[in-house]
Amino acid sequence: MGVQLFGADPERLGEAARQVIDWVSPDFIDINFGCPANKVVCRNGGSSLLRDRPLLERVADAVVKACAPLPVTAKIRIGWDANSVNAVETARLLEGVGVTRIAVHGRTRAQGYSGNADWEVIAAVARSVSVPVIGNGDISCAEDALLRRQCGVSGLMIGRAAMSNPWIFTEIKCAFAGEPYSPPTLADRWEFILRHAREETARRGELHGMRGMRGRLMAYTRGLPGGRHLRGELAGVSTLAALEELGRSHLEGVASGALQQVAV
Ligand SMILES: Cc1cc2nc3c(=O)[nH]c(=O)nc-3n(C[C@H](O)[C@H](O)[C@H](O)COP(=O)(O)O)c2cc1C
Numbered sequence: 001m002g003v004q005l006f007g008a009d010p011e012r013l014g015e016a017a018r019q020v021i022d023w024v025s026p027d028f029i030d031i032n033f034g035c036p037a038n039k040v041v042c043r044n045g046g047s048s049l050l051r052d053r054p055l056l057e058r059v060a061d062a063v064v065k066a067c068a069p070l071p072v073t074a075k076i077r078i079g080w081d082a083n084s085v086n087a088v089e090t091a092r093l094l095e096g097v098g099v100t101r102i103a104v105h106g107r108t109r110a111q112g113y114s115g116n117a118d119w120e121v122i123a124a125v126a127r128s129v130s131v132p133v134i135g136n137g138d139i140s141c142a143e144d145a146l147l148r149r150q151c152g153v154s155g156l157m158i159g160r161a162a163m164s165n166p167w168i169f170t171e172i173k174c175a176f177a178g179e180p181y182s183p184p185t186l187a188d189r190w191e192f193i194l195r196h197a198r199e200e201t202a203r204r205g206e207l208h209g210m211r212g213m214r215g216r217l218m219a220y221t222r223g224l225p226g227g228r229h230l231r232g233e234l235a236g237v238s239t240l241a242a243l244e245e246l247g248r249s250h251l252e253g254v255a256s257g258a259l260q261q262v263a264v
Contacts, residue, residue, distance in 0.1 A: 001024075001026050001027055002026050002027060002028040002029065002030045002073065003020050003024060003026040003029055003030070004029075004030040004031070004032050004075070005017060005020065005029060005030070005031060005032065005063070006031065006032040006033075006035060006040055006045040006046050007043075007045050007059065008043065008044035008045055008048070008049060008055060008059060009059075010055075010058045010059045010061070010062035010063075011062060013031075013059055013062060013063055013066075014062040014063050014065065014066030014067075015066065017029045017063050017066050017067050017072075018066050018067070021067060021070060026070075027070075027071075028070060028071040028072065028073055028100075029063060029067050029070060029071075029072050029073070030072070030073045030074065030075060030103075031059065031060060031063055031072065031073075031074045031075070031099075032045070032046050032074075032075050033046065033047060033049050033050060033056060033074055033075060033076045033077070033090070034046060034047050034075045034076050034077045034103075034105050035047060036077070036109045036112050041109070047076075047077050047080065047109035048109075050076065050077060050079055050080045050084075050086065050090060050109065051080045051084070053086070053089065053090060053093060056090065056093065056094075057093045057094075057096075057097060060072070060074060060093070060094050060097045060099055061097040061098075064097050064098040064099060068098075071100040071101070072098070072099055072100065073099060073100055073101040073102065073103070074094050074099045074101075074102050074103070075102075075103040075104075075105065075136075076090050076091070076094075076102065076103070076104055076105070077104075077105050077106075077107055077108055077109055078104065078105070078106055078107065078108055078118055078121045078122070079108045079109070080108060080109050080110065081108050081109065081110035082108055082110065084108075085108065085118075085121060087104055087121050087122075087124070087125050088121075088124050088125055088128045091104070091125045091128060091129045091133070092128060092129060094129075095129045095130070095131050099131065100131055100132075101131055101132045101133075101134060101154075101155075102125070102129065102131060102132075102133050102134070103133075103134040103135075103136055103155075103157050104121070104122045104125050104133060104134070104135060104136060105117065105136045105137050105157075106118040106119055106121055106122045106135070106136065106137040106138075107137060113160075116137075116138060117136070117137020117138045118137075119135065119137070119148060119151050122135040122136075122137070122151055122153060123135075123151040123152050123153070126151060126152040126153045126154070127152060132154035132155060133152075133153050133154055133155075134153060134154065134155040134156065134157050135148055135151055135153035135155070135156055135157070136156070136157035136158075136159065139156055139157075139158050139161060140160075140161040140168075141161070141168070141171070142168075142171045142172050142174070142175035142181070143175075145158075145172040145175065145176070146175055146176075149176075156172075158172075163216070163219040164219040164220060164222040164223070166192070167183065167184055171183070186224070186225075186251060186254055187251060189220065189224070190247040190250070190251055192220075193217065193220050193221075193243075193247065194243065194244060194247055196213070196216060196220075197209070197210070197213050197217075197240055197243055198240065200212060200213050201213075201240050206238075206239060206240060207238070209240075210237065210238050210239065210240065210243070211238075213243075214234070214235070217231075217234045217237075217243075218231055218234065221234065224250075225254050225259040226250070226253065226254075226259040230246070230250055233246055234246065
């Protein structure tokens with residue numbers, strides 16, 4: 001388990017990393033140089049430092065020194081905007097100060113999540129540094145992963161697709177091993193959804209737990225039969241019992257043929 005930090009003050013971020021290490025004993029610390037969110041960028045955090053690489057280098061150096069011997073990794077985007085794509089140079093700086101792995105999201109900050117991830121730049125980074133490079137962006141199925149692993153990267157990182165399909169990792173592992181993959185049944189999916197909700201409510205209480213689950217429920221039910229109607233109903237669910245009941249009636253509706261089964 002790694003803990004990710006962002007910030008633009010080398011000394012304070014180093015101190016934060018030390019406190020996190022004492023607090024949760026992570027296996028590694030990751031520095032986020034990729035976040036595009038305004039609330040992070042306006043404080044010079046996340047992808048903002050891609051525009052100020054001397055400061056990015058000082059931040060990474062301070063965190064590496066503060067964490068030693070614990071490994072420090074970094075996540076970057078390919079640049080601030082299309083006119084300043086600088087992932088190769090950024091990766092070299094990070095490697096130079098002792099960052100042990102670099103994850104690259106193949107978009108610029110200006111792109112946000114629009115357009116496509118540029119895997120050519122990711123491949124160029126993988127060729128330019130000797131630390132492992134993890135490619136990230138737009139992998140949504142095993143075929144994407146099979147294609148992207150040819151880019152010379154040491155690993156793949158999956159974001160959004162895992163939020164609606166957490167089984168994607170098994171699917172990809174099967175594809176890499178040349179083994180058949182059996183996708184989860186609808187009953188498996190509901191069992192998983194309810195387990196997540198039960199653990200979340202046990203941890204945070206029913207009110208906050210169910211509120212926190214809302215986004216997850218919307219993602220998990222993408223592509224399910226009658227999904228749109230289901231999501232309308234989920235929006236009003238605030239107790240675990242109501243969610244369990246909704247799961248039961250959805251499974252019954254599909255089994256009885258009232259809702260058509262579709263491939264997810
Ligand atoms: C809701 C959301 C939250 C994210 N939070 C983080 C984060 O805290 N740290 C991070 O490094 N990336 C974060 N990302 C970016 C993803 O890790 C990933 O780089 C991006 O979604 C592109 O990969 P994908 O096409 O597989 O989704 C977030 C993405 C989304 C959609």
